[in-house]
Amino acid sequence: xxxxxxxxxxxxVDAERDTxxxxxxxxxxxxxxxxFGCALGQCGACTVLLDGQPIFSCIVPISVLESRRIxxxxxxxxxxxxxxxxxxxxxxxxxxxxFCIPGMMLRAQALLNANKNPTEADIRxxxxxxxxxxxxxxxxxxxxxxxxxxxxxxxxxxxxxT
Amino acid sequence: xxLLTVLIVVAVAGVAAFWVWAMRPPVPxxxxxxxxxxxxxxxxxxxxxxxxxxxxxxxxQDGAPYAGxxxxxxxxxxxxxxxxxxxxxxxxxxxxxxxxxxxMREGVSRDGHHLYPAFPYDHMTKMREEDIRAVYAFIMTRKxxxxxxxxxxxxxxxxxxxxxxxxxxxxxxxxxxxxxxxxDAQWNEGAYLVEGLGHCGACHTPRNALxxxxxxxxxxxxxSEGWTAPALNAASxxxxxxxxxxxxxxxxYGGDSLHGTAAGPMAExxxxxxxxxxxxxxxxAAYVSAVAGTPSAARTAEATKTIAxxxxxxxxDRSSSQPTRGEEIYxxxxxxxxxxxxxxxxxxxxxxxxxxxxxxxxxDNVVRIIREGIHSPNGGVGPIMPGFGAVLTxxxxxxxxxxxxxHFTDRPPWDDIGAAVRRSTTPETDQKVDKRS
Numbered sequence: 001x002x003x004x005x006x007x008x009x010x011x012x013v014d015a016e017r018d019t020x021x022x023x024x025x026x027x028x029x030x031x032x033x034x035x036f037g038c039a040l041g042q043c044g045a046c047t048v049l050l051d052g053q054p055i056f057s058c059i060v061p062i063s064v065l066e067s068r069r070i071x072x073x074x075x076x077x078x079x080x081x082x083x084x085x086x087x088x089x090x091x092x093x094x095x096x097x098x099f100c101i102p103g104m105m106l107r108a109q110a111l112l113n114a115n116k117n118p119t120e121a122d123i124r125x126x127x128x129x130x131x132x133x134x135x136x137x138x139x140x141x142x143x144x145x146x147x148x149x150x151x152x153x154x155x156x157x158x159x160x161x162t
Numbered sequence: 163x164x165l166l167t168v169l170i171v172v173a174v175a176g177v178a179a180f181w182v183w184a185m186r187p188p189v190p191x192x193x194x195x196x197x198x199x200x201x202x203x204x205x206x207x208x209x210x211x212x213x214x215x216x217x218x219x220x221x222x223q224d225g226a227p228y229a230g231x232x233x234x235x236x237x238x239x240x241x242x243x244x245x246x247x248x249x250x251x252x253x254x255x256x257x258x259x260x261x262x263x264x265x266m267r268e269g270v271s272r273d274g275h276h277l278y279p280a281f282p283y284d285h286m287t288k289m290r291e292e293d294i295r296a297v298y299a300f301i302m303t304r305k306x307x308x309x310x311x312x313x314x315x316x317x318x319x320x321x322x323x324x325x326x327x328x329x330x331x332x333x334x335x336x337x338x339x340x341x342x343x344x345x346d347a348q349w350n351e352g353a354y355l356v357e358g359l360g361h362c363g364a365c366h367t368p369r370n371a372l373x374x375x376x377x378x379x380x381x382x383x384x385x386s387e388g389w390t391a392p393a394l395n396a397a398s399x400x401x402x403x404x405x406x407x408x409x410x411x412x413x414x415y416g417g418d419s420l421h422g423t424a425a426g427p428m429a430e431x432x433x434x435x436x437x438x439x440x441x442x443x444x445x446x447a448a449y450v451s452a453v454a455g456t457p458s459a460a461r462t463a464e465a466t467k468t469i470a471x472x473x474x475x476x477x478x479d480r481s482s483s484q485p486t487r488g489e490e491i492y493x494x495x496x497x498x499x500x501x502x503x504x505x506x507x508x509x510x511x512x513x514x515x516x517x518x519x520x521x522x523x524x525x526d527n528v529v530r531i532i533r534e535g536i537h538s539p540n541g542g543v544g545p546i547m548p549g550f551g552a553v554l555t556x557x558x559x560x561x562x563x564x565x566x567x568x569h570f571t572d573r574p575p576w577d578d579i580g581a582a583v584r585r586s587t588t589p590e591t592d593q594k595v596d597k598r599s
Contacts, residue, residue, distance in 0.1 A: 018485075018494035040499055040509060041548035053552035060550075061494020063487070064558050129548075 001112075004065055006031070007075035017063035022046045024062055025072060033073035033102040037131075044130030047103035048072045054107040054129075073102040084154055085109050088147035096134030103130050107125060108144040110153060118144070184327030186274040189264065191256035199299035199498070207300025210293055212287075212434040213442060214359040216301075218427070219243045229253070229307040234280045235387070236373060241280040249306035262298045263291065267337065269330065276326035278314070278372065279333075288337035288358035333374035345452075352449025355442060362450070365391035365427065381453050388585065389426035390527050392518055396455050399521040401571075402465040403457035409447035416539030420469065421517070422512040423547075425536045426527065432539070438599030472513035488565025491558060495550060502569075509545065514570045525563050525576045529586050532559055556583045 001003075005042050006029065013028045020039075025031040025048070034057055037045030041056040048057045049071035077083030082090065085105050091107045104127060111118055111126040118126070123144045132140065200399030211217070216350035220243045222231035230245035230253075235482060248255040254262070254272070270276060277283065286294075319325060321435070339357055341350045356362050365386040367375040376382075383393035392399050402408075402420045416432035417423035424432040429568040484501075485493065493503040500512035514520060519528045554562065561581045567576055576582075 018490050020494060040545070042545055050552060055553050056548055059495050059498060059548065060553050061491060063490045063494060064554055 002062055002066065004029075004062065004070060005068065006070045007072060007102055013062065015062060018061045020058050021048070021060045021062055021065060022057040023071070025057060031072050031074050035099050035102060037099070042131075043100070044103040044107065045100050047106050047130060049075075049106055049110055052110060052113060054110045065097060071106070071109075073105055076105065084150035085112070085144075085147045088150055089143045092139050092143035092146055094136055094139040094143040096132075096136050100130060100132045100134075101140075104132070108140075108147065111144070112148055116148060119146060120145070168248050170533050181324070184276070184324050184368070186264075186268075186276070188274040189258055189261035189272050191272065192258045197302070199303055202211035203296050203299045204303050206293075207296035207298070209438050209442070210252055210359060211300050212438050213355060213446075214297070214361070215431055215434050216246070216297075217434065218430045219280075220246050221502045226305075226307045226309065228301065228304055229309040230311045230426055231309060233312075236280060238373065239314065241278050241314045241316070242311040243280075244311050245307065245309050246301055247304050247307040247309075248302045250306050252308050252310045253306060254301070255306055259295065259298055262301075265296050266294050266297075269326070269334065270482045271380075276323045276330070278316075278323075278326060279329060282361040282364045284334050284375070285358050285364065287334065288339040288354065290338060290354075293359065304547040329372060329374070332372070348445050348448045349452060350451075351442075352445035352447070355446050356449050356453075360446060362394070364578075366394050386427045388526065389428075389530060390524050391428075392522055394453050398454055399518045401468045401516050401518065401521060403461060404451055404454050405443070406451045409450050410443055413443055413447065419512075420516055422517045423536050423539050425519075425531055429537065429539075468515050472516050486560070486561070486565055488561040488570070491554070491562045492565055492569075495553070495562075499547075511545075511547070514566060515569075520566050520571050521573055525567070525579050525582045526585060528563055528566065529559060529579065529582045532562065533583075556580060556587075559583050 002015070002136070004013055004024070006025070007021060011029055013024050015024050022034055022036060022039075025034050026036070034048050035045035036058065037043035039046075039058045041059040044056065046056055046058040047054050049069075050060070050065070051069050052071075072134065073086075077086045085108060089095065089101060089105060094104075097157055100152050107130055108123070109126055111122065115122060123141050127140065127144075173195040173568055194545045217227055219232055219234060220230050222229070222233075226247070228245070228247045230243045230430040232243045234241045234243060245253040247253040247544055250256050257265075257272045264270050265272070265277065265281075266283060266286040266289060268287070269279065269281065314321070337358070339354055342353070345353075363375050363380060363384075365384050366381050368379050368382055368384050370376050377385075382397055384391045394404075394560070398404065400421060404412075408418050408420060411418035412421060412424065413432055413435045416429060417437070423429075435446075465474075489503060496514075497503040499509050500514055501511075502513070519531060522528075531547070532554065533549055533551035536547040550559075557580075560583065563579045563582075564575060568574065
């Protein structure tokens with residue numbers, strides 16, 4: 001048994017210590033947003049955040065993750081209550097088949113956490129490791145720009161309230 | 163009292179004589195160039211500039227090619243590579259052919275100041291005049307870029323440029339390189355390119371306390387930008403001894419199947435060598451394989467065993483039911499691609515028994531590769547090794563590296579892997595700086 005800290009909660013998992021995080025997320029914790037793509041850290045479909053940094057969960061054994069903070073797409077919002085990144089992707093209709101999108105959103109989230117006003121060049125550079133076979137890249141870039149706007153508006157509204 | 167006076171007079175005269183001897187006159191600038199360069203000369207200059215890796219140092223990150231500004235960190239402080247585009251004010255646009263040749267041969271700038279040996283003129287001095295002319299033609303036909311290099315940040319007394327004249331007196335052997343008639347033409351051409359323009363020894367030869375290459379230890383292994391530049395001579399850490407063909411493949415394609423992919427500063431070198439003429443690269447490979455020498459029978463036998471191990475599909479060699487932490491990390495993070503530890507590799511990444519990186523005297527390179535990953539050979543598209551810098555803690559990297567060294571090599575454990583991890587995370591900085599230089 002191992003304890004993983006996922007989306008703000010401690011989760012007990014019963015798995016071999018060298019099991020990749022992706023398998024544990026999907027098979028043990030029913031967090032199915034992260035996708036199994038290449039299993040070799042080449043495509044980015046499995047991207048999640050570890051202590052805020054994007055990682056390929058398909059090549060990270062859970063043995064190294066004790067007391068680390070894991071964020072999956074489920075941690076950014078739900079279908080009923082999507083977070084700003086998810087809303088932006090819906091509003092820009094940035095998904096075609098959608099397989100790469102959770103990874104795209106998390107890697108973009110890591111960028112916006114560090115840089116509230118990224119340029120298009122920053123976004124392109126950040127998302128470079130993640131592949132999309134459908135060719136929705138231009139929409140993805142627009143969605144990330146929109147997410148940056150939404151987050152700023154949300155932050156402004158929050159500060160108006162206080 | 164008289165003795166003191168004599169001593170003072172001698173000292174003053176000595177300093178004055180050194181000053182007179184060390185001074186170099188400016189070469190008059192050429193503000194309006196009308197030279198028309200021959201197209202073939204420019205093309206040859208491009209190939210030679212690639213062999214010389216001029217662009218690597220003379221281009222800063224995301225900067226315009228040859229416009230300089232890249233910081234070169236030395237034990238004496240930071241030197242910024244200069245702008246060598248033909249911009250009149252900030253580049254070398256006003257440099258005549260003779261000013262350029264003097265810089266290459268003697269390490270003296272057009273205006274007469276001594277250049278720091280971060281610019282490897284101790285190698286360039288061996289070049290033939292016609293090759294210097296070709297490089298000049300290539301450089302002078304690049305797009306001029308206005309970009310002043312930042313000031314150097316060197317510790318006293320190294321910020322006094324005139325002292326470089328003393329360094330040259332001690333360590334600069336002016337060229338050209340004398341051919342060795344006992345060797346064939348290809349070896350001689352290789353020696354010319356490797357010892358001269360290619361300046362391989364600048365990284366692969368250890369340096370003395372004054373930053374000069376130790377001639378008694380040519381190609382015994384050096385350092386570059388925090389990476390170990392492995393020995394190229396008989397002390398080469400390669401699991402499978404290099405030969406002409408494997409060296410050629412490695413330099414041409416950025417990797418070969420029995421040694422792996424070029425990483426760190428060597429990746430940039432291989433990228434430059436991707437397009438140089440085959441005859442030049444074959445000559446370089448021939449000379450470097452001669453530097454390595456013929457491997458002993460024992461070494462060849464060991465290499466044969468290592469290749470056999472690497473070819474085997476080792477999928478059931480978990481050490482025990484209770485794996486070490488390092489093995490556990492290897493099994494979960496590395497084995498998908500590199501094989502072993504109970505997993506069948508899904509792709510044919512290098513079996514790590516073959517990599518020189520694990521057989522080097524220091525763990526810096528393997529630590530950096532684990533943290534930063536390896537990009538596609540020659541900067542192209544294709545599979546990469548992802549970096550694990552955001553995944554593994556210092557302790558986990560230590561465990562993994564200790565396991566790799568023990569499992570894949572028969573070499574003694576590395577002493578202080580943790581220090582190498584910390585070195586790889588601390589940006590090289592300058593402590594004492596002086597803006598005058």
